[in-house]
Amino acid sequence: MRALLVDDEPLALEYLKKKLEYDIGGVNIVGLCSNPYDVVETAVKERPDVVFLDIHMPEMNGLELGEQLQAAVPRIEIVFITGHDQYAVRAFELYALDYILKPVRMDRLRLTVQRLRDKFQEGPDHSETAKTPLFLCFNQLRFQLPGMEPQTLKWRTSKAQELFAYLLHHRERTVDRDTLIELLWPDFEVSRATQQLYTTIYHIRQTLAKAGLTTVRIIKGELETGYRLTIGGAQVDTEEWEQRLKRLGAIDITTVGEHEQVMEQFAGNYLGEYEYLWAEYERERIRLLWQQHAENLARFYMHHGNTKAAIDVNRRIQRQIPDREETYLTLMKLYDALGDKSGVEEQYWLLATRMKELELALPPKISEWYGQWIRLRSSVLEEEATIHFKSIDSAADK
Incomplete structure (x- = not known):
C-alpha cells in the first residue's frame, strides 16, 4: 500500500x-x-x-x-x-x-x-483501468459502461436526479450555490435550503459510487461558492451525436447511408422525459439541428425520385415533431405522387383532428391544397366513370 x-x-x-x-x-x-x-x-x-x-x-x-x-x-x-x-x-x-x-x-x-x-x-x-461511462441524455438520463447494456441510476429523490442532471448539463463548470438553491428550493429559508443542498450532494455522491462511476466527481468550487461536476474521460451521447453531425459531408449517393445512421441515432429529445425548464433551450437547439438535417435528407430523396424514402423520413419527423403543420402537407403531396389516396386522406385527417383538439383552424394553404386535390380527384373519377360507361354502351351495341 x-x-x-x-x-x-x-x-x-x-x-x-x-x-x-x-x-x-x-x-x-x-x-x-x-x-x-x-x-x-x-x-x-x-x-x-x-x-x-x-x-x-x-x-x-x-x-x-x-x-x-x-x-x-x-x-x-x-x-x-x-x-x-x-x-x-x-x-x-x-x-x-x-x-x-x-x-x-x-x-x-x-x-x-x-x-x-x-x-x-x-x-x-x-484500479487505473476503471471503465469510462457514456451518459445517455436522449429522452431519459442513463449511463452505459463499455460492453454493457444502458443502466438507470437509482436516485434517492427526484431532487437528487435533477441536481445531477443540472450539474451534468453544466459539466466542468462551477455552478454557484445560490443558483442551485434557487433552482431546487426557491421557497425554503436559506439555512434549510443550504442543508438540503449539502444532503442532496451527499446522496448523489453515494449513488455514483454504488454505480461504480469512480471517474465522475462533484467538486466544491473555490471559496465554497458552488459545485462542479467533473466527468473525467466520460462522454455524453448528445454531444457525441452533434459532433458526428458536424463532421458529415454533403449528402450524395456515397454518403447518404451515414446521414441515415446519424438521423436514426437521435433517440428522443434532450432529457425529454423530464419537465426541466432549464433544459428547454438545449432541448430545442438539438431538436432543430436534427430537424434541419432530416429535412435536408428528405429533400435529397425527393430530388432523386425516391418518394418512398422521402415519406419514411418525413414520417419520422412527424413522430418527433407532431405540431409541425408543414410535414403533413409534404406527406400529402408525396402520397399523391404515389397515387396513394388513403395516405393523403390519412394525413389530412390527422392534422384536422390535431388542430381541432387545439381549437385551431386548419392553415389556409393546406385547406386549399386538399380542396384542389378533392376537386381534381372528383373530375378524374367522373372522367373515368364516363369512359367506363361509354365502353359498356359500346359493348352492348355490338
Whole structure:
C-alpha cells in the first residue's frame, strides 16, 4: 500500500510515518508534505493509493485540498486526521474512507489500515483501468459502461436526479450555490435550503459510487461558492451525436447511408422525459439541428425520385415533431405522387383532428391544397366513370 502523509507539523508527519511503516507495517510511505501547495503535484507524480491528510493547516483547509486531490487523482483514497469531530460529516461528503481524531491512537490507526486493505481487495473499480461511462441524455438520463447494456441510476429523490442532471448539463463548470438553491428550493429559508443542498450532494455522491462511476466527481468550487461536476474521460451521447453531425459531408449517393445512421441515432429529445425548464433551450437547439438535417435528407430523396424514402423520413419527423403543420402537407403531396389516396386522406385527417383538439383552424394553404386535390380527384373519377360507361354502351351495341 502506497501512502502520502500531509500535515503542517513535521513531528506529526514523522510520528505517523513510524507508526505506519514499522509498528503496523505493509505501508510504503511515498511522500511527506508539510506544505499543502506541494500535495497535488506530489500525488500526481507518486500516484499513492491513500493520502493521510490533516484537516487543519494554516494556509489551506484540508477539506478543500481533499477535493483537489480527488479531481487530480480520481481513485485515490483519503483518510482525514482532525482534532475536531464536527468535520466528520464534511469528510464523508468527500468520500473519505475514514477520519481519525488526534491524538492518533494505535488501535484506531490499525483499524483504518485494515479498512484500506479490505477496500483495495474489493475489485477492479479501484484500479487505473476503471471503465469510462457514456451518459445517455436522449429522452431519459442513463449511463452505459463499455460492453454493457444502458443502466438507470437509482436516485434517492427526484431532487437528487435533477441536481445531477443540472450539474451534468453544466459539466466542468462551477455552478454557484445560490443558483442551485434557487433552482431546487426557491421557497425554503436559506439555512434549510443550504442543508438540503449539502444532503442532496451527499446522496448523489453515494449513488455514483454504488454505480461504480469512480471517474465522475462533484467538486466544491473555490471559496465554497458552488459545485462542479467533473466527468473525467466520460462522454455524453448528445454531444457525441452533434459532433458526428458536424463532421458529415454533403449528402450524395456515397454518403447518404451515414446521414441515415446519424438521423436514426437521435433517440428522443434532450432529457425529454423530464419537465426541466432549464433544459428547454438545449432541448430545442438539438431538436432543430436534427430537424434541419432530416429535412435536408428528405429533400435529397425527393430530388432523386425516391418518394418512398422521402415519406419514411418525413414520417419520422412527424413522430418527433407532431405540431409541425408543414410535414403533413409534404406527406400529402408525396402520397399523391404515389397515387396513394388513403395516405393523403390519412394525413389530412390527422392534422384536422390535431388542430381541432387545439381549437385551431386548419392553415389556409393546406385547406386549399386538399380542396384542389378533392376537386381534381372528383373530375378524374367522373372522367373515368364516363369512359367506363361509354365502353359498356359500346359493348352492348355490338
